[in-house]
Amino acid sequence: MRKMKEVYALFYVFHLLQQSSGDVHSYSVNFIGSQGLDLPDYMERITVDDVTVFYYDSSMKGEVPCPEWLNSTADRQHWEDINLLALSNRYRVASALPSVIKQFNQTGFSSKVSIFQVYSRCDLYPDGTRKAVFIHAFNGRDFLAYDIERKTITAAVPEAAINKQQREEDWVRLEFVVSFYRTTCYERLNMFLQNVPQLKMKKVPEVYLLERSRSGSTVLTCHVTGFYPREVQVEWIGPGLQSVDEEIGRVLPNGDGTYQTRRSVIRPEENPEKHSYSCVVYHSSVPTNITRTLGLEVHTWLWVGIPLTGTVLFIIIGTVILIKRFIKRKETGT
Structure with missing residues (x-):
């Protein structure tokens, strides 16, 4: 087998x-x-x-x-x-x-x-x-x-x-x-x-923004999960962003038949508070797009000297999302 x-x-x-x-x-x-x-x-x-x-x-x-x-x-x-x-x-x-x-x-x-x-x-x-x-x-x-x-x-x-x-x-x-x-x-x-x-079947993507420090730079990650069908487009919008090329276009399956992907960029370190940074997701399940802006919804992760592969990061993000869903269900009694 x-x-x-x-x-x-x-x-x-x-x-x-x-x-x-x-x-x-x-x-x-x-x-x-x-x-x-x-x-x-x-x-x-x-x-x-x-x-x-x-x-x-x-x-x-x-x-x-x-x-x-x-x-x-x-x-x-x-x-x-x-x-x-x-x-x-x-x-x-x-x-x-x-x-x-x-x-x-x-x-x-x-x-x-x-x-x-x-x-x-x-x-x-x-x-x-x-x-x-x-x-x-x-x-x-x-x-x-x-x-x-x-x-x-x-x-x-x-x-x-x-x-x-x-x-x-x-x-x-x-x-x-x-x-x-x-x-x-x-x-x-x-x-x-x-x-x-x-x-x-069409399932609307869930979009989460994360911010972490890496080698003196700030990396912004847009994690998109739970969507179907597989085709999706994820883009960051904002001045001076530098793409993390190895993550472009990588789509992985979830265990429930849906998919997940992420897109990361490096944010300029000079006066970041003066600018707006947003992740825009295009998917056939929504008529226009899904836009999330940094600062309105953000989770901060700090890893110092611990290199993580893309697969490990996916697992960590997925685990956090599942924990959040569990806590929400406990609070609502469902």
Whole structure:
């Protein structure tokens, strides 16, 4: 189970890195065929944006049951097709893996553990623009890449040349792949966007401001938590602020399905009382923005000579917030 989580963690991170920000919606499919690991021979995961909508592996018996929130005939037909395609993908990957291993063996490759990975995604932008990605990898290295618009395949390494030729000669399969990522993929994306309960959920961010001293400077932190969906923009406004670059754009999951992030800046030390500093949060759950101004709500933290990683700071902030909620509930008797 630990190895399975590690493999899927790799794909989840890759998925997040590939996703665009803002209102772009994505339908992503990850296949993994492996040997030499204590894992199912084949695993498949489909996500819409950051929500898993379908999971199948070779240890499962029968089809994946259709969820209750897909109740129209057309939607259920799509679900049945997804199940059939998962079986097809399973056998195609099972066939491809020995072939790929053979090609690498001919160039001196030797390993008892092999992983053949396929990642595909179709993105739908707010202006209607569509973009599709379909790539293969072997043991963590690029192997093949499809260009959906040009109907071409590129071999990333010399060992992939034979597989590239075989796929180009199978023009029926190539036309199916192109058609899927030009049309079907977006039909399913829209279907899930309209039906998956989690994709309709919106939770308003909670915003907390913190002030701390570090190496003779004053660091202002805007901690934003409890929001969904994942996309969020956090900005500090005020004169002379210097960004803490390593924190920009880092969004982490909470344990309840929501997300958290933070944005820190270094405040000028000269006459700070003469200026106003505010954190502005933009999120789809609110019509405009959420603005918090330093001095109206601030928690002061002083750490002297104790370097803290971003993860530790997240834990501390989260703990303080939970304590505050608990105290408030005790006071109100709830």
